[in-house]
Amino acid sequence: MEFMIEPLPIDVVHLMAAGEVIDSLSAVVRELVENALDAGATRIVISLWADQWRVRVSDNGAGMTLENLRQAARPHTTSKIRDRADLQNIRSLGFRGEALYSLAQLSQLEILSRPSSEMQGWRVAYDAQGEAAEIETVAIAPGTIITVDQLFETWATRRDALPSAAQQLKAVQTVIYRLALCHPQVTWQVQQGERDWISLWASRTAKQRLPQLVRGVQEAELHEISIASGNAVESSLYLLLGLPDRCHRRRPDWVNVAINGRLVHLPELEQTLLAGFRQTLPRDRYPVCFLHLHLLPQQIDWNRHPAKTEVYLHNLDYWQQHVSQAIEQALRLNPASIPEPLSSRRVGTVIKAAESGADYRVHRTIAPGEPLPSVLRAIAQVHNRYILAEHPSGMWLVEQHIAHERVLYEQICDRWQLLPLEPAIILNHLSQAQVEQLQHLGLVVELFGDQIWAVRSIPALLAQREDRVDALLELSLGGDLQTAQVATACRSAIRNGTPLTLTEMQTLLDQWQQTRNPRTCPHGRPIYLALEESALARFFRRHWVIGKSHGLE
Template sequence: MGQQIQPLPIDVIHLIAAGEVIDSLAAVVRELVENAIDAGATRITVSIWADQWRVRVADNGAGMTLENLRQAAQPHSTSKIRDRADLWQIHSLGFRGEALHSLAQLSSLEILSRSASEPGWRVAYSSEGEANQIESVAIAPGTIVIVDRLFEIWEARREGLPSTSQQLKAIQQTIYQIALAHPRITWQVYQNDRVWFNLWGGHSAKDLLPQLLKDVRIEDLTELQSPGISVVLGLPDRAHRHRPDWVRVAVNGRFVKFSDLEQTILGAFRRTLPRDRHPICLVHLQLDPEHIDWNRHPAKAEVYLHHLDEWKERVKGTIAQALRIHPDTVPDSLYTAQASQLIKAAEAEAGYHVSREIQPEPAPFSPLKALTQVHNRYILAEHASGMWLIEQHIAHERVLFEEISDRWQLIPLDPAIVLNQLSSSQIEQLERIGIEVDPFGEQLWAVRSAPELLAQREDCADALIELSLGGDLQAAQVAVACRSAIRNGVPLSLEEMQSLIDRWQRTRNPRTCPHGRPIYLSLEESSLARFFRRSWVIGKSHGLE
């Protein structure tokens, strides 16, 4: 049985952030659903009749006693907190005791509820939140809240709201966000008495995301948990977005606007995604309540977090760890005809014999063994779980980019390289990334330093012109890495292939090159077994009975 609903003391009411909670149909859904979750619900049914301004939310939570039902719509009445000290120990989604009272004022409010040990009751409320109709009712344990004729006496409010389609979209997004923060809950959502969508509960947000984003498969995602942090992200070689609309932060069960942490997340994916693409990344912080101040926004959409810089570093580190290659992020790959042809060519050239037994799960960072080169472009390597094809140029590009980023070193050029007809913006760009440039005559400039990797190259002058054409320091580092990496078409010895693979496996972001292109294709033994029908019964596979 839940705690007793009681009015808050006056001094606590004065401390609570002011502002109207109910300003739309989506806000009604949010407040009622959060109450259901606070009551321990594992199944929630939401029904919407937008044209009638009607919402119904049913749950299988703890339910309420008749005494609690009498108090539920009173102003500032809540079971979540008792005194001012509780404002700094918020463990629930709701705590202000405003929502049901606001709904009583703005609509026709009715609640049906039953706790496990008592009979069920139906209560209708006056506009002041008084229980003016009470009757017994036969229902399963849980609560049903019906909000009807919302804003009927506030016609100007209805006219000021977005269109019905926009409101429905806001409701859908509200439910999506709450579901991701509470992934074990099963949802049924109806619109005008017809099924709108269902969401099936899972162990984590990773199980929910493919239900929300139809072009994302569960194998496109990975998750990692560290103390106080849970991260679910789209692998950069498989899942990304045109907009940063799926970079989100939740704190203790609620997604919030948190631009500092969102920028930290975007920064953690820099140079892992294609141009103009953005990551899919959900970060959920589980913190001691004393580290959070929820009492800063009427809808609790913003939060103040103590020790923010420390949490930013921890989020960055957790994402970096999740982006590395380990068994959980190397799922079975679909076997393709193109991959089949590549393997046949490699087998014919190198005499490679595929193991006929399914291999056990590899250990983290399981080493790769170079076998051969395909078309002087791909390295075929044996892995404990199957075979991998690695594109040599972009694998080397990733290696060099991270080495350059960690040790960006400019060395003197002796003699200097003379460039002609540089614009003032090109000169400023070279100086911006630390390269020393001096006038050397009419339309001539002497470049007296260069990145170490470029200084010994015959095309150093061309590379310097490329660097002068724009971009920040990181863009310059990418350009240097790309120009310096092994070209496709260059033959490599087995020793050179192995050395490259070993260096690549040690990088921080081995899945993609700095331009966001995927570096490797994994050909898992389980997929090969299915392709070659090794799971069939031997007699039947030979046409025998």
């Protein structure tokens, strides 16, 4: 079906937010690339001559007929909406019909285009009013080539106010990366003059695209999950996240939210993403995550800001809840997602001898719970610090203290409980800030004498501990309730150097696997090291032919 470019009715123009602002090279690239994506392009080539204020964008999209080319650069002309009702049913990246008209006013604009249904293409050059000034036939492949030359030539003050060329190119790169992440199926080629600059190959999902954009990120460090919404067939949620024990950053610069192919600024959902990683990352580190919502047009109001990066999202609470659930699901060690054993029997044979020496005694026990299905089987304890476990894909080393810390922390968060103390614990020489901190955490603290304080309640996990006094002093030194819960879990967890029996090791593994965030402790340290069977096979040269490895032919 061919869509015609037509002027918008004046009442629709008045209903729209202020038009597009072409104020930089990056804005030009954004507008032209969005048009290419709306045209169904799967390959986009961008050429930049920053010193000449020139941009060219080529695509293999649907192309335009001569009739459409005549209309394309006139004000408020578009093929994407027709009337005011269409403002509630926007399915394209652009819809206001002002970008090409603005470019015609600010530069020398030329478009070459050919629909796949026609044998020849057309070249049209436009004047400052967006009228076709030159028209001629050209031989080109199906698609569109738009050239913007001498940008801001008649607006010298705009040129003078722009950042340096290097900064503008950085902004262009950001625009391309943002759109490329949302459209991984598109191949991108970007050139500075005649020199190749950025090349991004087509990918099936953002999981394969993100490592092309972020240096140091590998596909194995990422996990993706897709969830169809229960309230609408056409609505879905895609979440890509860096596993917190492997992938995080110093700044929240890769916490991104997209809706229907465009990155947007939605602080509520961005905070939901950050909250989902709380107490899973090291201090002052931020997650790598990309949330892409595919929604019905009626659920979004794009007509909020000229750049269309700020939107009104209906049912925001509903999507916040679904995002939180998706993060929780993605961070779990889900047995259903574990592949079937490949050669785990061979791994068990190699290290079976370790089991015979695992008869240990324990000073601090782990309370057994109900038996749970486990993909890990405890085999031995290494240096009274690590649990060696057999896994369907190889072997895992699990650090016992921080694994238990994760278990206790989530139990404490779910069931934070203060018990009365009888007799009270006496603390000396507390500052007023320390007293207020303990009271802020809900503990009952009373003046008992000169610089003497009586603490009459305590977190349940600390109630029977011999180091209760030290624990209370630690809690008094600052932090919110969550910090106190982390400190309580850390102090209560089984210590490294404590021997465990096989039963106790298995109980800990079972409990740990069922936690919500099993990959890291509440301080952000990784809990386990995976030794994959495939890596073991390569190391031990199990692919060698025995005869040849012995020098026999």
